[in-house]
Amino acid sequence: MTGSSLRLLTASTLAIATIAASASGVLASGDLASCTLQPKEGDTPDNTGAILEAAVALSAGDVWVMGSHVVGPGSSPSAQHWNGSGWTKAELDLPPRGISVSSIYDARAFSSDDVWAVGSWEGELPFVQHWNGKAWSAVRVPAMPGDEQILTGIDGTGPDDIWVVGERHEAGQEHGLVLHYDGARWSVIQPPQGAAVVHDVTMSGSNPTVVGWSIGPTGFAQGIVATHAGSAWQVAAIPNDAHRNLFLLGTASATPGGTWAVGFSNDSPNRDTAHVYQQTGDAWQEVPVPDLGGSARLLGVATDAQGTVVVGQVLLNGIERAVVLRASANGWEEIPGSGDHAPDTLAGVTLQDGDVWAVGRGVVTGATYGVPSARVYACA
Numbered sequence: 541m542t543g544s545s546l547r548l549l550t551a552s553t554l555a556i557a558t559i560a561a562s563a564s565g566v567l568a569s570g571d572l573a574s575c576t577l578q579p580k581e582g583d584t585p586d587n588t589g590a591i592l593e594a595a596v597a598l599s600a601g602d603v604w605v606m607g608s609h610v611v612g613p614g615s616s617p618s619a620q621h622w623n624g625s626g627w628t629k630a631e632l633d634l635p636p637r638g639i640s641v642s643s644i645y646d647a648r649a650f651s652s653d654d655v656w657a658v659g660s661w662e663g664e665l666p667f668v669q670h671w672n673g674k675a676w677s678a679v680r681v682p683a684m685p686g687d688e689q690i691l692t693g694i695d696g697t698g699p700d701d702i703w704v705v706g707e708r709h710e711a712g713q714e715h716g717l718v719l720h721y722d723g724a725r726w727s728v729i730q731p732p733q734g735a736a737v738v739h740d741v742t743m744s745g746s747n748p749t750v751v752g753w754s755i756g757p758t759g760f761a762q763g764i765v766a767t768h769a770g771s772a773w774q775v776a777a778i779p780n781d782a783h784r785n786l787f788l789l790g791t792a793s794a795t796p797g798g799t800w801a802v803g804f805s806n807d808s809p810n811r812d813t814a815h816v817y818q819q820t821g822d823a824w825q826e827v828p829v830p831d832l833g834g835s836a837r838l839l840g841v842a843t844d845a846q847g848t849v850v851v852g853q854v855l856l857n858g859i860e861r862a863v864v865l866r867a868s869a870n871g872w873e874e875i876p877g878s879g880d881h882a883p884d885t886l887a888g889v890t891l892q893d894g895d896v897w898a899v900g901r902g903v904v905t906g907a908t909y910g911v912p913s914a915r916v917y918a919c920a
Contacts, residue, residue: 572847572866575896575919577877582627590618590914592899594657596649597892600624604671605899605916606657607887608643617644617659617667619676620914632669633678637662644669645692646740646888650699658691658704666691666706666717681719681726686710689717693740693791695748699723703748705731705738716752718768732766732773742793744819751788751801761785765801765817765824776824778817781805786815790850794843802838802850814838816850829872832863840898842889849875851886851898862886864898864917877917884915895919 581587592607601624608615616637619630640662647657653673661667666689668679681704688709696702700723708717716735720727731738734754741750748768753761763786765776778801780786788803799819804812814829814836829838834856841850848867853860862885864878875896878886886900898917903910 572849572875572891572894572896573868575866575875575894577864577875577880577896577898577917578920579881579916580622580918581914581916584620584627584629586618586620586629587914588904588911590620591615591643591901591912592888592914592916593643593645593659594647594888595890595897595899595916596647596655597890597895597897598649598652599892600895602652603892603897604630604647604649604655604657605897605914606644606647607899607901607914608641610912614640615643617642617657617661617669619644619657619669630671630676632676635661635678640664642667645690646694648694648696648702650696654699656694656702658694658706660690660706663688663690665689666719668704682728684708684717684728686715691717691719693738693750695741695743696721697743697746701746703741703743705741705750705752707737707739707752714755716750718750729768732764732775735764735766736761738764739787739789740791742791742799744793744799749791749793749799751791751803753785753787756780756782758782761787763788763801763803763815765791776819778824779826788815788817790838790840792841792843792848794845796845797843797848800841800843800848800850802841802852804837804852811835812837814852816841827867827872829865836863838863839887840889842891842896844891846891846894849889849891849896849898851889851900853885853900859883860885860903862898862900862915862917864889864896877920881915883910886915886917 597603603622609618644659649655655671659667686708691706693705702721704719714736716731716738718729738752762780766773785806793799834854838852861879861882884902889898902915
């Protein structure tokens with residue numbers, strides 16, 4: 541299962557009241573308690589056919605949302621910018637293309653004139669773009685063996701210390717992919733041993749922490765959390781079941797708040813279970829997510845000094861509904877307004893000065909199978 545297929549996975553939800561978790565002393569509360577979410581994608585024509593995967597917010601009037609725009613059987617990378625009053629479609633630096641599946645899956649902003657986006661071109665080649673405040677330009681990365689090279693995560697301490705992760709396919713197997721940019725050149729970094737997919741990365745201080753999964757001896761995905769310190773990976777102990785898939789898809793770190801990882805497990809052919817892990821000291825522990833009433837997946841997490849937010853979706857009776865949960869002293873609480881416009885799903889989230897920007901896709905009904913449409917939630 542590729543990173544792109546996981547980023548585009550859908551599930552659905554139902555109305556969720558306040559959710560309490562038995563994790564006293566682990567969850568932190570913040571000013572996010574006053575947030576009520578409302579759709580903020582506007583009515584620009586490019587929203588029809590759009591699937592959003594990532595958001596970066598520098599201020600209330602400087603927000604990027606990115607993903608792909610679907611046309612027929614193919615899609616093209618897409619980026620839109622919010623200036624505080626409206627959306628503008630950005631012109632990316634794209635090579636010539638045929639009909640294929642191409643998309644942006646993650647982004648990182650160091651300043652208003654230094655924004656990076658990563659993804660996949662035609663489902664085969666790594667795709668990197670850079671915004672200098674005036675225009676987007678393509679960025680070349682080192683050639684790597686294999687095909688299906690997909691970049692799904694990016695973070696760094698600054699423009700001279702950028703880490704990018706993903707996967708590639710070679711000799712019939714998936715292999716984790718890690719790149720590092722020092723401001724002058726890119727280097728290919730050996731991924732954690734056995735990693736089939738490295739799906740996301742966050743900076744824990746000056747060291748990158750990555751999440752993803754390996755394929756165990758029994759053929760099931762086993763979640764991986766690892767931190768690169770010096771020249772070696774330190775792999776954390778995460779509970780894995782040899783007969784259950786555990787996919788870790790998102791990670792985020794901040795002071796205070798620590799480092800988080802989110803994902804889901806396949807507990808039966810028809811039901812997934814959401815999982816959240818938090819690093820406390822040198823150890824990782826699971827922060828329980830109560831039953832959300834259906835098949836639940838968490839795909840993204842964001843944290844800062846004001847709190848921690850996770851996003852995903854729940855599937856119930858064939859209906860998809862987005863979920864946005866915040867960590868509080870009493871456990872996980874759904875932020876009011878999330879999923880009020882189902883069917884929709886969420887894949888990415890970022891926080892900015894107490895505001896939440898959560899992105900994904902909704903569905904425009906009326907067509908035979910429905911048409912994807914951009915979904916952006918922000919605090920009212």
